[in-house]
Amino acid sequence: MRSLIAFWIAHRAELASLLGQHVLLVAGSTLAAVAIGVPLGVFSARRPRLASPLMAVAGIVQTIPSLAMFGFLLPVPLVGGVGARAALVVLILYGLLPIVRTTIAGLRGIEPSIREAGVAMGMTPRELLRQVELPLALPSIVAGVRVAAVVGVGSTTIAAAIGAGGLGEYIYRGLSMVDTTVILAGAVPAAGLALVVDATLLWLEKQMSARRRSRSKRVAVTLAAIVAAIVTVSSVAAARRGSGAIVIGSKNFTEQLVLGELLAQAIERDAGLSVDRRLNLGGTLICERALISGDIDAYVEYTGTALTAVFHQPVTSDSSAVFDSVRALYAKSGRTLLAPLGFNNTFAILVRGRDARSAGLRTIDDAARESSHWRAGFGYEFVERPDGYRGLASAYGLRFPDPPRVMDLTLSYRALAAGQVDLIAGDATAGLIKGLDLVQLDDNRRYFPPYDAAVVARSGTLLRYPLVRSALERLSGRVSASDMRAMNYAADVEHRDIPLIVREFLAHVP
Amino acid sequence: MPAAAIEFRGVFFTRPGRARVLDDFSLTVDAGDVLALVGRSGAGKSTLLKLVNRLLLPDAGAVLVLGRDTREWEPIALRRSIGYVLQDVGLFPHMSVADNVAIVPRLERWSADRIGPRVHELLDLVGLPAAEYGSRWPDELSGGQRQRVGVARALAVDPPVLLMDEPFGALDPLTRAELHAEFRRIQSRLRKTVIIVTHDMGEAFALADRVGVLEEGKLIANERAATVAASTDPRVRRLLDAVPAIPREPGATAHP
Numbered sequence: 094m095r096s097l098i099a100f101w102i103a104h105r106a107e108l109a110s111l112l113g114q115h116v117l118l119v120a121g122s123t124l125a126a127v128a129i130g131v132p133l134g135v136f137s138a139r140r141p142r143l144a145s146p147l148m149a150v151a152g153i154v155q156t157i158p159s160l161a162m163f164g165f166l167l168p169v170p171l172v173g174g175v176g177a178r179a180a181l182v183v184l185i186l187y188g189l190l191p192i193v194r195t196t197i198a199g200l201r202g203i204e205p206s207i208r209e210a211g212v213a214m215g216m217t218p219r220e221l222l223r224q225v226e227l228p229l230a231l232p233s234i235v236a237g238v239r240v241a242a243v244v245g246v247g248s249t250t251i252a253a254a255i256g257a258g259g260l261g262e263y264i265y266r267g268l269s270m271v272d273t274t275v276i277l278a279g280a281v282p283a284a285g286l287a288l289v290v291d292a293t294l295l296w297l298e299k300q301m302s303a304r305r306r307s308r309s310k311r312v313a314v315t316l317a318a319i320v321a322a323i324v325t326v327s328s329v330a331a332a333r334r335g336s337g338a339i340v341i342g343s344k345n346f347t348e349q350l351v352l353g354e355l356l357a358q359a360i361e362r363d364a365g366l367s368v369d370r371r372l373n374l375g376g377t378l379i380c381e382r383a384l385i386s387g388d389i390d391a392y393v394e395y396t397g398t399a400l401t402a403v404f405h406q407p408v409t410s411d412s413s414a415v416f417d418s419v420r421a422l423y424a425k426s427g428r429t430l431l432a433p434l435g436f437n438n439t440f441a442i443l444v445r446g447r448d449a450r451s452a453g454l455r456t457i458d459d460a461a462r463e464s465s466h467w468r469a470g471f472g473y474e475f476v477e478r479p480d481g482y483r484g485l486a487s488a489y490g491l492r493f494p495d496p497p498r499v500m501d502l503t504l505s506y507r508a509l510a511a512g513q514v515d516l517i518a519g520d521a522t523a524g525l526i527k528g529l530d531l532v533q534l535d536d537n538r539r540y541f542p543p544y545d546a547a548v549v550a551r552s553g554t555l556l557r558y559p560l561v562r563s564a565l566e567r568l569s570g571r572v573s574a575s576d577m578r579a580m581n582y583a584a585d586v587e588h589r590d591i592p593l594i595v596r597e598f599l600a601h602v603p
Numbered sequence: 604m605p606a607a608a609i610e611f612r613g614v615f616f617t618r619p620g621r622a623r624v625l626d627d628f629s630l631t632v633d634a635g636d637v638l639a640l641v642g643r644s645g646a647g648k649s650t651l652l653k654l655v656n657r658l659l660l661p662d663a664g665a666v667l668v669l670g671r672d673t674r675e676w677e678p679i680a681l682r683r684s685i686g687y688v689l690q691d692v693g694l695f696p697h698m699s700v701a702d703n704v705a706i707v708p709r710l711e712r713w714s715a716d717r718i719g720p721r722v723h724e725l726l727d728l729v730g731l732p733a734a735e736y737g738s739r740w741p742d743e744l745s746g747g748q749r750q751r752v753g754v755a756r757a758l759a760v761d762p763p764v765l766l767m768d769e770p771f772g773a774l775d776p777l778t779r780a781e782l783h784a785e786f787r788r789i790q791s792r793l794r795k796t797v798i799i800v801t802h803d804m805g806e807a808f809a810l811a812d813r814v815g816v817l818e819e820g821k822l823i824a825n826e827r828a829a830t831v832a833a834s835t836d837p838r839v840r841r842l843l844d845a846v847p848a849i850p851r852e853p854g855a856t857a858h859p
Binding site: 220224 | 656658678679680681682683685687689691692693694695696697706707710756
């Protein structure tokens with residue numbers, strides 16, 4: 094608890110801007126969902142034949158997990174990609190169902206005699222709608238808006254996976270660092286925000302059902318003032334970040350956060366440009382799309398990953414051949430791969446130090462002998478990648494009694510240390526290897542391709558900003574495997590602040 | 604010579620999928636007359652009113668309001684020149700009493716300084732002083748008071764024609780008698796052309812100059828009230844006999 098408050102105090106400016114982004118995303122998507130959903134509800138309330146299929150489709154959309162939805166939208170032009178715009182699209186889609194449904198319910202709940210009286214008095218359909226039907230359906234509509242907004246607060250935390258910002262950034266960052274304090278630093282304000290939104294809209298709903306026009310006018314004015322104030326404050330808070338000349342991305346694990354920060358600080362220091370940090374993007378594919386679409390200008394990729402996961406080429410084990418072919422492939426699509434940073438983050442097949450010592454395990458071949466009574470746990474990516482589990486199993490003849498347990502990459506270190514699994518595939522540079530007393534087994538059959546870390550950037554950006562190019566090139570060959578492991582250790586095990594870790598490291602780079 | 608304010612000329616009307624509601628139906632209501640149409644539930648009374656304000660159009664024949672075929676009327680303009688009072692009143696629950704009465708004047712874009720005095724005048728007319736009742740909400744009124752507001756609302760832009768659909772059916776007998784008296788007082792001042800539909804012959808006699816009896820889509824009587832009361836037609840008599848006779852208190856006149 095004390096460390097949580099200390100974290101907030103230390104990160105108050107960042108917390109304010111993440112909270113601001115979160116509120117803006119929720120407010121923006123909810124308002125847009127109202128602007129689309131209420132007319133849609135009005136339109137379909139009178140056409141039962143349209144209403145039921147519409148509700149069915151909206152219901153199906155609602156059941157798609159939001160992370161999957163963000164994934165679907167990645168390759169879609171205009172609305173897709175990464176960042177706040179794509180997140181807004183998903184959040185609006187989620188908000189539509191409750192609003193359309195309650196609009197229809199509210200309109201259908203009006204007593205027929207009231208509508209009949211309006212028509213008989215000579216109201217046009219438009220006058221009837223604006224003066225009678227909408228005011229009477231308003232409490233029901235507000236109830237739908239409440240559901241949409243509260244669900245939106247939750248979905249917005251997931252939007253951090255595609256770089257939309259918001260409090261989810263702390264949650265993802267905490268998950269990748271296996272740091273409960275950082276998770277709570279995002280989760281607690283998000284929950285608080287949901288409660289506040291819920292209570293405010295519930296109050297509004299009650300004011301509306303009181304059917305007091307004069308009072309509800311005052312309520313509307315008050316509410317409009319509150320919303321305007323919130324949006325203004327949030328915009329100011331959110332604007333602390335963003336609007337930089339260069340956008341740096343990263344994937345969603347500790348090393349990538351460190352490297353992303355490293356690129357950003359190097360550019361800020363040596364090129365004197367402001368940098369936007371779009372760190373913690375949901376994975377290789379998301380970074381790749383973001384780089385193509387121009388949502389980010391550069392991030393650190395690993396040569397083996399680029400070859401197999403991005404370009405779908407067969408695996409080879411010669412590191413300079415891999416680098417050359419990846420650089421050529423990037424060059425064809427307008428990207429530039431700079432010289433490697435200096436370390437090879439290959440997959441590390443890890444076991445507990447205790448087991449390694451007692452059974453004398455040194456190589457993956459040694460582990461294959463034990464595999465018949467072991468359980469394995471792998472990250473999602475390792476299970477799917479062509480250079481991942483299936484190839485490894487056939488190269489070494491691994492035979493686990495059960496299929497490997499698929500889990501979050503960072504959690505798998507903890508699972509191994511806690512004895513829930515006996516073998517995992519981690520990163521060779523992970524700080525947790527040292528922190529949790531794990532041992533990396535030797536890839537004695539040279540199964541894994543090289544994973545040399547290197548900056549990949551949009552060629553256009555490098556041409557426009559030569560200083561950015563020289564700032565990034567200055568990092569080449571400067572980050573050794575032990576440097577990387579030490580920085581990861583400082584972040585993951587010592588829970589030190591990443592910008593600080595990077596600043597200390599950068600002080601030694603001329 | 605009084606002109607016909609409302610006229611049905613050989614009107615046929617069939618609700619989709621149901622029996623014929625009006626079958627070669629003709630009727631004339633003179634300006635300033637009050638006609639009560641009596642019939643059983645389902646005899647087509649409400650349909651008849653809806654044909655007048657063009658909520659429905661006849662299958663054949665014509666309905667004329669103020670000398671014009673309803674087909675030629677612009678429906679919104681037609682409805683705004685016809686006051687409409689219905690049994691459920693249909694007051695708008697989100698508007699105050701005064702705002703409910705002011706609806707049609709507002710739709711007609713009257714100026715605020717014309718609406719205020721008019722609402723005042725109407726609420727006074729129906730016995731609900733504006734100072735006391737104007738700012739109340741419909742759910743704060745009794746059933747009788749709501750119905751008075753309904754009448755005031757129908758009269759707001761001084762329409763020449765008033766349609767009343769079972770207007771006092773849901774009220775207790777005492778309140779109903781009060782409102783009958785009130786209606787006669789108002790009508791004696793305003794001389795509107797009124798059609799009231801009701802299933803209650805007693806109410807018809809209490810309110811109307813003429814009484815029409817509707818059965819199976821046809822008008823089987825359309826006479827001055829006294830003439831209908833004396834009718835020997837068995838179908839009319841059945842409706843007349845349904846009116847409860849008030850038994851005289853025994854010995855009431857025998858007291859010294």
